Amino acid sequence: MLRLLSFAVFLGCWWIAAVLAGSTKLPTPPAVLNVAMTEAASGALFLNVGVTLARVALAFTLAITLGVAIGYLMGRVRLANRLGDPWLILLLNLPALVVIVLAYIWAGLTEVAAIAAIAINKLPATVVTLREGTRALDYSFDEMATVFAIPRWRAFRHIILPQLAPYIAAASRSGLSLVWKIVLVAELLGRPNGVGFEIGVAFQLFDTPRLLAYSLSFAAVVLVIETALVQPFETRLTRWRLRAA
Amino acid sequence: MRLEVDIAGKAYKSASGKRHDVLAGIKFSLSSGEVGVFVGPSGCGKSTLLRILTGLDQDYEGTISRAQDARIGMVFQEPRLLPWRSVEDNVRLAAPLIDDARLSELFSVLELSAHRNHFPGELSLGLARRVALARAFAVEPDFLILDEPFASLDKALAVRMQDEIVTLVANRSVLTILVTHDLDDAVRLGDRLFLLSARPARIIANISVPAPRSVRGEAEIAAIKAEIAQWTNGGRAEQRPHGQ
Ligand SMILES: Nc1ncnc2c1ncn2[C@@H]1O[C@H](COP(=O)(O)OP(=O)(O)OP(=O)(O)O)[C@@H](O)[C@H]1O
Ligand SMILES: [Mg+2]
Numbered sequence: 429m430l431r432l433l434s435f436a437v438f439l440g441c442w443w444i445a446a447v448l449a450g451s452t453k454l455p456t457p458p459a460v461l462n463v464a465m466t467e468a469a470s471g472a473l474f475l476n477v478g479v480t481l482a483r484v485a486l487a488f489t490l491a492i493t494l495g496v497a498i499g500y501l502m503g504r505v506r507l508a509n510r511l512g513d514p515w516l517i518l519l520l521n522l523p524a525l526v527v528i529v530l531a532y533i534w535a536g537l538t539e540v541a542a543i544a545a546i547a548i549n550k551l552p553a554t555v556v557t558l559r560e561g562t563r564a565l566d567y568s569f570d571e572m573a574t575v576f577a578i579p580r581w582r583a584f585r586h587i588i589l590p591q592l593a594p595y596i597a598a599a600s601r602s603g604l605s606l607v608w609k610i611v612l613v614a615e616l617l618g619r620p621n622g623v624g625f626e627i628g629v630a631f632q633l634f635d636t637p638r639l640l641a642y643s644l645s646f647a648a649v650v651l652v653i654e655t656a657l658v659q660p661f662e663t664r665l666t667r668w669r670l671r672a673a
Numbered sequence: 674m675r676l677e678v679d680i681a682g683k684a685y686k687s688a689s690g691k692r693h694d695v696l697a698g699i700k701f702s703l704s705s706g707e708v709g710v711f712v713g714p715s716g717c718g719k720s721t722l723l724r725i726l727t728g729l730d731q732d733y734e735g736t737i738s739r740a741q742d743a744r745i746g747m748v749f750q751e752p753r754l755l756p757w758r759s760v761e762d763n764v765r766l767a768a769p770l771i772d773d774a775r776l777s778e779l780f781s782v783l784e785l786s787a788h789r790n791h792f793p794g795e796l797s798l799g800l801a802r803r804v805a806l807a808r809a810f811a812v813e814p815d816f817l818i819l820d821e822p823f824a825s826l827d828k829a830l831a832v833r834m835q836d837e838i839v840t841l842v843a844n845r846s847v848l849t850i851l852v853t854h855d856l857d858d859a860v861r862l863g864d865r866l867f868l869l870s871a872r873p874a875r876i877i878a879n880i881s882v883p884a885p886r887s888v889r890g891e892a893e894i895a896a897i898k899a900e901i902a903q904w905t906n907g908g909r910a911e912q913r914p915h916g917q
Contacts, residue, residue: 572753575727575745576767576812586766590757 455637464641472626476642477649480611480622483539487546488607492600494547495554500592502555503562512555519552528614537618549610554599561595593665601658608650674743674815674848676726677702680735682873683721695721696733697873703865705815705846708838708886710859712852712901713869719852720750722874723818726850739816743848746814748822752801754793760804761789768811779807782837784830799825806834810841817841817849823858831855835862839886860897861889868904878904 439457446456467473502509502516528545535541565588573583615624623646630639683696695718703709711719724730726737727745754763764776780786783803793801806822817838823831835858841847853859859866860882868878880900884893 568749568751568753569755571729572747572749572767574729575747575818576808577744578767582766582769586758587755590755 452634452636455640459637460640460644463637464645467638467641473642473645476621476623476626477645480615480624480646481649483543483546483615483622484604484607484611487543487550487611488600488604490543491547491550491554491603491607492596495551495599495603496558496592496596498551499555499558500562503559503565509559516552516555519548520556524549524610524613528610528617532618539619542614542619546607546610546614550603550606553606554603557595557599557602558592561592565591597662597665601662604654604658612646674705674740674846675702675738676704676816676848677736677738678726680722680725680733680737682735683718683725683730683733694873696725697870698875699735701865701867701876701879703848703850705848706842707864708842708849708851708862709865709867710851710853710863711867711869712854712856712859713874714871715854717869717872718874719869720820723747723820723850723852727818743815744812745816745818746809746812747818748802748805748809748820750820752793752798752805754796754801754804754808756793759790759792760785760796763793763804764808764811767808768813771811771813776811779810782833783807784833799827799830802826803830803834806837810837813845814847815845817847819849819851821852821854823853823855831858838862856898856901857894860894860901862886866897866901868901880904 442454443456446454451459464473498512502512527548528542531541531545531548535544569587569591570583573587578587611622612624612627615622616628619625623642626642627639630636630642678699678701680696680699682694682698685693685695687693699722701709711722713719721730725733726739727747754760755766758766761776761780764779765771777786780789783806785800785803785807788796788800788804793804796804802822802825806819809817809819819838823834826834838849838851839862842849849862851859851862864882864886866878866880866882867876868880869875870877878901880897882889882893882897
């Protein structure tokens, strides 16, 4: 109910601002909705949003999987930490744009380059979070597993992983929002489809209604995925905690 | 299984780099079916000794020989239950092969049946300790190691836990090592009592209890307790003339 109200206030503000600013700078909500409907009717909207989502899913999965593995290794093995740390600092501070441009130069304007570039942008933060998580593992549970001769894989699955779960969830949450942002840049710079590409086209034509139609549809999809998928998953992971934060 | 222990010394390095001797002379042997009980002052090195026996700590001087494939069931001094698994799942993680009937029996003996689906955060310390006991029993151990398992249990319940240990020891060939502060527990359960000195721990007395557990009467228990009291008072008298 509160959410609906806050949405209505947003629409109202937008409408007033649109009337004040003039329709070339800021079109009214119905104008934008109109464009969105035509794009949806032709199927272009779904195609572009779908392509972008697929890129997000791939890059995100890749970054999380690699990030968890590398972060765990760096948290457990001192040598791995020594070797990896300089690279981590470099990657953490490298602007996303540099990574994307370099990936396109070295691997061509390909899908692989785009997804790799997005994943590399997300990777270092995941590694850092998981390294912290690994360092915070309760060693007494490892001892328990050793004494009871619980096989290594079972112990990892049922003792280590649940302790890392909050860190993986935190990395996923911050990671997803990063990926949402970077995917559009990568598309704008070097892909022939996707929301980012469409926004680029709209920008070149100064087609504000189209730009807003794509941006807002994308934002809506992000919102739905965050509330319908990510949040219930987080609740499930931490259901054993008596007081969920 | 036979357990032969001869630990000449064990020291921790403190953070400031100083040597901190914990065990000085621990030599004993036990066989399957026997219960060895260690009694000693707080901080003397009992838990450290247990860690060495399990193989968790290999940094000591001396030798230990035991069957390497022995199944170990252990109750740590603190329960060490995984907070994200229910009581039943905690037990099943350590003992995946246990059959449902045996598990139900264990839970009912330990009065945990009502708590099977609770998470450790919802248990009292006494309940959590019982879950830890259930976990140790559930693996059907060859080597049972109990670090003050009856702390924070009331007397009646502690006696029932002891009965469970007695049954386990009688039915299977289990070698049990128990650390306790309670002389009653020690004398009622143990075949061999080892009294430890203050840190660094040495065995100052090694008392055998000849009567089988089932026929141990109050008189015998009192007699052995008197013997122990002699040792501990004697030991104290040497160090601190007025006791503590
Ligand atoms: N990891 C460690 N590093 C350094 N010193 C330790 C470590 N663990 C134990 N100690 C020291 O070793 C001594 C013996 O500890 P231990 O836990 O074995 O005692 P305990 O006999 O089990 O005592 P309690 O009856 O209180 O459980 C203590 O003085 C303790 O400070
Ligand atoms: Mg102890």
